[in-house]
Amino acid sequence: MTSDLVSRFLAGDRRALARLLSHVEDRTDLGRQALREIFSHTGRAHTVGITGPPGAGKSTLVNALIRRYRDLQKTVAVVAIDPSSALSGGATLGDRIRMMDNYADEGVFIRSMATRGQLGGLSLAVGGAVHLFDAFGFDIVLIETVGVGQAEVDVADAADTTIVVQVPGLGDSIQTIKAGVLEIADILVVNKADRPDARQLVRDLRNMLLLGDHSERMPPIVPTIATETEGIARLVDEIAAHRAYLNDSGTASERVRRRLRREAIQIAREQFNLWLLNWERDPSNNAVAERLLRREDDPGTVADHLLDRYRAGT
């Protein structure tokens, strides 16, 4: 079953890709097994994370990037991470990207993923989707997410190059830029650069960067007008330049090494959590809760017992 789907995937069948993406997103056993089988085909794509506040024009930017990459004969896949439905208010990020152009283009694949409550589940789902796109042969994998805290950091973890999009006129300029966001940026984009206070924002960002520790490499600031595709060619050049920097400095290997090790750890944690969940749901373990209630056992001792049972494989 798995091998058949994987074979079709490796032969370039887009429907097999779509089905495997669903399995990876839902963290099914089949999805996990497929990721093992296709992993040796990964390692060629360049992964670009794009994050920033709502209203920064990220979807338009992603569209402009897709067009530019297609002009350069590069294939592009997109993972659009949607915040919970309450926030997105209707159309998903992926929908908004798709709406802009009518992609019958075989060189483009767009996938939306919803952020669900699962602990660490999204991070594994996004990482898995990136592996699938990579193994399928896409040259560029874009990961788009709305900048809401932890998600930004996760994107930076999953991407080779992280682009942080800022936009003039969102509140009090520099005060709205979260401190941690600049630290994860490999490239800063000031989108909607035709707005009056764009120059000031560029100056503010530069000053903030000068305060930080960027002794190895100062992130460039790229003004864009994504709706007009202005600045997009330079942005693509900066992405290529960052990729070259990563390779030349040895940082690329270090990032990938760390990322894959973290992924292995997350998978181990996921497996352990599944085992715990089964234990919690198993009615034959009610006696344990009873002993806790009667204070005959303490939670720490039960935890030891749990870990012993896990170790014993029972």
Add this chain to the structure above:
Amino acid sequence: MTSDLVSRFLAGDRRALARLLSHVEDRTDLGRQALREIFSHTGRAHTVGITGPPGAGKSTLVNALIRRYRDLQKTVAVVAIDPSSALSGGATLGDRIRMMDNYADEGVFIRSMATRGQLGGLSLAVGGAVHLFDAFGFDIVLIETVGVGQAEVDVADAADTTIVVQVPGLGDSIQTIKAGVLEIADILVVNKADRPDARQLVRDLRNMLLLGDHSERMPPIVPTIATETEGIARLVDEIAAHRAYLNDSGTASERVRRRLRREAIQIAREQFNLWLLNWERDPSNNAVAERLLRREDDPGTVADHLLDRYRAGT
């Protein structure tokens, strides 16, 4: 070392209590061991969670509750959970409670805990603090937290009785009340009930409650003016009534059973995560990352290897 501190704790030494609270908050081995040793002394205190939006007057309410319980000859401990320093803006919740009255009173103990980035660490720290206060002999343990998402649910998990505080005039009345918050409320408090739109808020809350599933027990709505201590006596009566309901209906045992089982699971998870962290930091495992980088192993296989090693105890 542990036993000495625990002995002094069990003999009623408040400094030993304070030191153990620090160990439990920092999740040290000593703290974990102490919790095992004192656990058989727990199970008598009634734990009351108090949550609500910033500005609802929770600290004032906690102060008024402390005074009322002291008048009734009950001893009271408080765990005040502070959101990250950026939000609290100076004085901690515990400070604000302490500022109101000058407690030289031996029947009162107040402890602030900061929410830190640790996965699940706060929940275990709060649960541990409650165990300590319970074993020390406090009759009532109040857990105060600012209503910011997951923390509310954690408080409801840790408390026998959960009080959700609402206040008139915070935005558009009912729209600001988060849906999930009513589900965890055993008692609703409308504080600052002398404000003009308080009656409307009470009506709105009642209508919202009627829409929900409260077939077993409808949470009472208690109007209070905490600064004037109005409504506080009734609130204390409602807490006692809820406790009686929990005991009579058998819900008390069920809640405690679930809570202690969950705590055991969290401790097991914490232990496993510590093991993973050590593995990640151990330079002798660099070869594993190297094999991942060269695509000789996939993350799923490394996860299996990790779990095997954990099981083998190496």
